[in-house]
Amino acid sequence: MIEFILNNKIIKTDANESITLVDFIRDDKGLKGTKIVCREGDCAACSVLVGELDVSHNSVKYHTITSCISPLANAHGKHIVTIEGLNQNHILTPVQNSIKNNNATQCGFCTPGFVIAMTNYCLNPSLNSEEQMLDCIGGNICRCTGYVSLVKAAKDIISQTQNKGEKYQLQELISEGFIPEYFAGMALKLATIEPKIPNNHSSNIIAGGTDLYVQKADELLLRNHARFIHSESKSSVKIQNGKCILSANATVSDLFHNPELIRSIPELHDFLRLVSSEPIRNMAAIAGNFVNASPIADMSIFCLALDAELTLQSSKNSRKIRLKDFFLDYKKTALQKDEHISQIVFNIPNKSAYFNFEKISKRRNLDIATVNSAIYLEIKNDTVLKANIAIGGVAPIPMYLTKCSEFLINKEINLGTLKQLLEILNQEISPISDVRGTADYKKLLANQIIKQHFLKLFPDSIKFEEVL
């Protein structure tokens, strides 16, 4: 039985857990305001708000997801808000008014998604800048009727909520008509829903579904006994004794919002903005990115450079494995049939560490990489003590560059070192030609991306003109 709150109604259903949330909303509940366009998570026409109980603050925290690739099971215990749940009295909300007044209405398919995404901005008092508002609508890909009008509407909404900060509480949003009255009692209602009992016997894991529902949505409908780890417990990112510890269902957004990690990796937001879009990051598990094992998986490359260690749990045992030993061949990993990833751990970069992530794709945002790479270096007295370099798109697996990483130990950072490193790189990688580019092109990109790490991290030692 799946239990959640859809707008202001309690839902208890024994419908197939694997159907997508959008199909349940539209077909079972007849709420047709949530649209379906791509069914691949790319356009955000199907966006809904998801509220999760924050027990420590006795409140509900909202984010957006694309409901076309999210299994119904993942709604368990949550508050799901569709466009119909926002303006129940047929009066436009301030968000809808801003869109209307700034001529920012898109077509009937795309507008509801924008309203949901912009309302999400208003529901999160910690969001208070244009950049954060643009993050919120970053996944809503169609702007047929104009970018400028949408940005104007966005600014209009920001001006109505600005400077209210953390004090801008639910009651104010309700009294100003951003959301209906029923939002007020939601924390109490969600607290009465029992969490799902983990189905530990199933190795058939579905996390966010952002890979699975794009690759084989129809097949998932026929599977029995899947394990939906997002609905079992709240995901977590903990920092303890200099280590970052991720739960099995921790998402890219969980990393994005972790203040201690941001302190340790100040450019974290810039790096993670290159990974999919906000609604996808809200669903996408880091473990899912590893197990999908795409050769250009961004979080795999990111965590390879951080030398992450995984705990693989079976019904009887648990074992630890380094991420660099996890990828065996194209889409083949060290995960055994009855195992799942139960934890991911990496050391957070310390003060003497340098970390950088780069991604080259045809489009800057919301695109998969042609080549991506991350580097982690620890340096003392101008000498490299520790080095991890990872690169994607040049091998059948997300690749840890063993030879390059070993070469850098005890070296000084200068042009000579970089030139030798590139020679080793060209021996270590063997890209193939495919739809993302020819082998030669990818080799060129691999060289450029490594140079870019050094230009960015060591502008005093390596000059742009020298590496051209």
Ligand SMILES: Cc1cc2nc3c(=O)[nH]c(=O)nc-3n(C[C@H](O)[C@H](O)[C@H](O)COP(=O)(O)OP(=O)(O)OC[C@H]3O[C@@H](n4cnc5c(N)ncnc54)[C@H](O)[C@@H]3O)c2cc1C
């Ligand atoms: C629009 C869109 C844009 C995207 N953009 C990017 C991008 O920019 N960069 C990028 O790298 N990826 C991108 N992706 C791919 C995807 O979002 C990521 O790979 C994501 O991290 C997968 O996680 P998930 O929770 O959705 O996995 P799921 O789809 O639920 O699962 C993927 C695989 O992992 C397995 N699995 C999940 N969790 C566990 C676990 N704990 N133990 C064992 N097995 C597990 C599942 O069984 C399945 O085989 C994009 C996807 C979409 C739809």
Ligand code: FES
């Ligand atoms: S329909 Fe396009 S993201 Fe869901």
Ligand code: FES
């Ligand atoms: S298709 Fe809807 S606005 Fe572009």
